[in-house]
Amino acid sequence: MWAGMHAVQAQTAAPVQPAAASAPAAATASSDALLVEKGRKLAVAADCAACHTAPKGGASFAGGYPIASPLGSIYATNITPSSSAGIGSYSLEDFSRALRQGVRKDGAHLYPAMPYTAYAQITDEDTEALYAYFMHGVKPVDQAAPQTALPFPFNIRLSMAVWNALYLKDQRFKPDASKPPEWNHGAYLVDALAHCSTCHTPRNTLMAEDSSRYLGGGSLGAWYAPNITSDAINGIGGWTEAELVQYLKTGRVPGKAQAAGPMAEAIEHSLQHLPDSDIQAIASYLKQTKAVAGGETQPRYSYGKASLQSEDTQRGLIDGADAGWKVFSGSCAHCHQANATGTANGEYPSLFHNSVTGADRADNLVATILHGVDRTVQGRAHFMPAFGDAASFTDRLSDQEIADVSNYVLTQYGNPAVKVQVADVAALRAGGKPPLIAQLPRLILPAAVVLLVLVIAFIVIRQRRKAAGSSGV
Numbered sequence: 468m469w470a471g472m473h474a475v476q477a478q479t480a481a482p483v484q485p486a487a488a489s490a491p492a493a494a495t496a497s498s499d500a501l502l503v504e505k506g507r508k509l510a511v512a513a514d515c516a517a518c519h520t521a522p523k524g525g526a527s528f529a530g531g532y533p534i535a536s537p538l539g540s541i542y543a544t545n546i547t548p549s550s551s552a553g554i555g556s557y558s559l560e561d562f563s564r565a566l567r568q569g570v571r572k573d574g575a576h577l578y579p580a581m582p583y584t585a586y587a588q589i590t591d592e593d594t595e596a597l598y599a600y601f602m603h604g605v606k607p608v609d610q611a612a613p614q615t616a617l618p619f620p621f622n623i624r625l626s627m628a629v630w631n632a633l634y635l636k637d638q639r640f641k642p643d644a645s646k647p648p649e650w651n652h653g654a655y656l657v658d659a660l661a662h663c664s665t666c667h668t669p670r671n672t673l674m675a676e677d678s679s680r681y682l683g684g685g686s687l688g689a690w691y692a693p694n695i696t697s698d699a700i701n702g703i704g705g706w707t708e709a710e711l712v713q714y715l716k717t718g719r720v721p722g723k724a725q726a727a728g729p730m731a732e733a734i735e736h737s738l739q740h741l742p743d744s745d746i747q748a749i750a751s752y753l754k755q756t757k758a759v760a761g762g763e764t765q766p767r768y769s770y771g772k773a774s775l776q777s778e779d780t781q782r783g784l785i786d787g788a789d790a791g792w793k794v795f796s797g798s799c800a801h802c803h804q805a806n807a808t809g810t811a812n813g814e815y816p817s818l819f820h821n822s823v824t825g826a827d828r829a830d831n832l833v834a835t836i837l838h839g840v841d842r843t844v845q846g847r848a849h850f851m852p853a854f855g856d857a858a859s860f861t862d863r864l865s866d867q868e869i870a871d872v873s874n875y876v877l878t879q880y881g882n883p884a885v886k887v888q889v890a891d892v893a894a895l896r897a898g899g900k901p902p903l904i905a906q907l908p909r910l911i912l913p914a915a916v917v918l919l920v921l922v923i924a925f926i927v928i929r930q931r932r933k934a935a936g937s938s939g940v
């Protein structure tokens with residue numbers, strides 16, 4: 468038995484034994500309950516709820532959450548055991564094929580918005596436990612999720628078969644015998660279950676992960692998942708293991724970073740609920756990843772002065788009526804303080820020594836101002852209002868105001884080489900710059916034709932194979 472797996476196994480058995488059950492039946496019932504509980508824990512580590520449960524009170528695993536892809540919204544489906552609207556009719560094989568190969572029971576291909584490229588590594592044992600949980604531990608909900616309708620040519624689901632042939636490694640996780648169990652456990656969590664690389668690894672033009680830059684930083688539309696390799700400057704090489712553990716469990720390490728956006732969601736729904744041994748294994752694994760270099764020249768968290776701004780500087784800004792200072796003093800200073808030192812208790816972070824203001828791109832700074840921070844950890848909410856939202860109770864800031872305040876913060880407290888233009892804010896407000904492939908239908912017709920030819924070639928080859936098979940060759 469591979470030791471690395473134990474932490475996500477059920478630690479406490481709580482079988483409900485029917486009073487009149489015979490001894491063997493009771494034993495089966497308790498081992499079933501154990502399997503369901505193990506599956507529940509795995510579903511938390513794999514964060515299935517992140518996409519399959521609609522936010523703000525959606526029924527558990529009933530789907531309906533639109534995943535904004537550059538190609539249009541992709542709706543996560545209902546994966547409750549409802550036989551009319553969910554996966555109630557799925558056998559273990561059907562479930563395994565959807566989870567690890569991205570193919571639905573009816574044979575249609577799933578879009579890789581469902582992270583089956585990572586889940587492909589989930590072991591058979593864990594797939595069985597997940598299946599037991601979704602069949603017996605989840606309440607059936609008979610309401611179907613909205614249909615996904617992407618524009619041509621992406622509505623041809625079979626094109627995903629071509630993509631899979633190119634990019635899906637349909638291989639289960641194999642522990643590396645030359646490494647200690649903790650490393651293997653960390654690798655399994657990071658790569659298979661917690662699918663960190665689906666966000667933190669950059670993608671190529673066909674939106675497949677660029678494995679040569681594994682965990683080297685990837686764009687997610689408005690947000691950017693930074694380099695988390697062991698690189699001392701561009702990655703997390705300068706973080707201690709204890710700091711990584713603290714970040715993954717709570718989403719905040721004063722003097723280094725906070726978690727907003729998609730990372731806040733991963734922490735809120737998944738990582739904070741994992742046993743300490745799992746988080747420790749992830750942190751230790753990250754520290755041992757291959758360093759991936761980038762364009763940064765000093766660690767993101769090291770920018771900015773921890774000293775207060777002099778009164779002269781303050782007065783100069785006030786006298787000069789600096790546009791960014793005005794927005795800052797009106798909209799930010801009451802929480803982050805006039806000198807951006809934050810509060811002593813750490814509730815409001817400092818804006819220097821903050822990986823968001825010291826990065827070599829302003830995506831996460833602008834995204835934080837637009838979307839705010841909303842992360843509930845151990846029952847406590849950490850909240851910064853969204854300034855991009857007209858419906859928010861704060862004043863909505865214009866693209867110009869967000870550019871001004873970002874440039875002010877970057878110059879005074881962060882990486883002064885980074886500049887934000889009004890157009891950058893407008894693009895991030897609209898969800899970020901779409902990758903090349905999303906511009907296919909409109910801009911690169913020849914490439915779309917190539918894709919279609921590939922699809923047709925694939926169909927022909929498949930039919931030939933079938934014909935060859937049925938003629939008994």
Ligand code: HEC
Nearest residue numbers: 513514515518541542543544546565571577578580581582
């Ligand atoms: C990052 C988002 C995301 C996560 C995390 C995720 N899924 Fe999905 N899943 C999707 C989307 C989106 C679809 C539908 C894709 C499509 O329509 O092509 C889907 C489809 C499925 C399907 C196919 C159901 C059907 O018949 O339509 C199954 C089964 C499934 N997911 C199970 C899981 C399980 C189990 C987990 C956790 C181990 C999980 N998913 C985690 C996004 C996600």
Ligand code: HEC
Nearest residue numbers: 661662663666690691692693724725726727729730822831
């Ligand atoms: C859904 C996308 C997503 C997933 C999954 C995800 N991350 Fe992140 N991660 C992000 C984003 C976006 C940020 C930047 C957040 C911010 O600055 O507020 C981030 C930030 C981080 C940081 C802080 C880096 C820095 O320099 O500030 C660490 C460490 C990290 N993630 C580790 C992980 C690990 C480990 C996993 C898997 C267990 C993981 N992440 C999974 C999107 C993701």
Ligand code: HEC
Nearest residue numbers: 719724725726727798799802814816823835840849850851
């Ligand atoms: C009502 C209080 C409040 C206001 C007003 C406010 N913030 Fe924040 N800010 C917070 C809190 C709380 C956090 C998150 C702390 C945590 O994650 O633990 C935060 C986090 C941040 C971060 C780090 C985000 C990350 O992902 O690491 C930045 C940058 C930031 N704020 C900038 C600003 C700017 C610029 C303004 C003005 C436009 C502003 N804040 C206004 C409370 C506030």
